[in-house]
Amino acid sequence: MVIRRATSAETAALAELAVQLWEGSTVLEFAESFTDLVMNNENAACFLAYEGNQPVGFAQCQLRRDYVEGTETCPVGYLEGGFRLEAVSGRFFLLLCRFLGVGFLGAGCGCSATRNCL
Numbered sequence: 001m002v003i004r005r006a007t008s009a010e011t012a013a014l015a016e017l018a019v020q021l022w023e024g025s026t027v028l029e030f031a032e033s034f035t036d037l038v039m040n041n042e043n044a045a046c047f048l049a050y051e052g053n054q055p056v057g058f059a060q061c062q063l064r065r066d067y068v069e070g071t072e073t074c075p076v077g078y079l080e081g082g083f084r085l086e087a088v089s090g091r092f093f094l095l096l097c098r099f100l101g102v103g104f105l106g107a108g109c110g111c112s113a114t115r116n117c118l
Contacts, residue, residue: 001088003096006046006058011035013055014046021083034060043075049084049096057084059096 006014015030022030037044037060049057059082063075082096 001049001051001056001091003047003049006034006038006048008035008038010048011038013048014058017055017058017083021081047096051088056088058082
């Protein structure tokens with residue numbers, strides 16, 4: 001499994017996975033939202049997990065500067081949502097946590113919850 005930061009060319013793949021997690025929106029609505037996040041928000045990022053060439057999971061994250069319960073530092077790396085296809089092993093979330101933890105710490109985040117995943 002490979003996890004990498006999503007590009008604007010991958011927003012359709014993000015949207016296809018997101019509609020399985022968050023009901024009530026369309027693939028088109030999610031694609032527009034993810035395009036905005038990927039292209040225009042320097043404090044947010046989306047990540048895709050692949051097995052071979054198949055997207056099998058995603059995470060939407062951001063650095064938050066507002067209050068986040070249970071934290072004492074700022075900014076805080078915050079996982080807004082994550083999803084994996086049912087057929088994908090649970091190791092997706094372990095790999096994701098390690099991947100994001102390194103990224104968040106590199107961005108100056110002192111989030112202890114993130115450090116516990118490393």
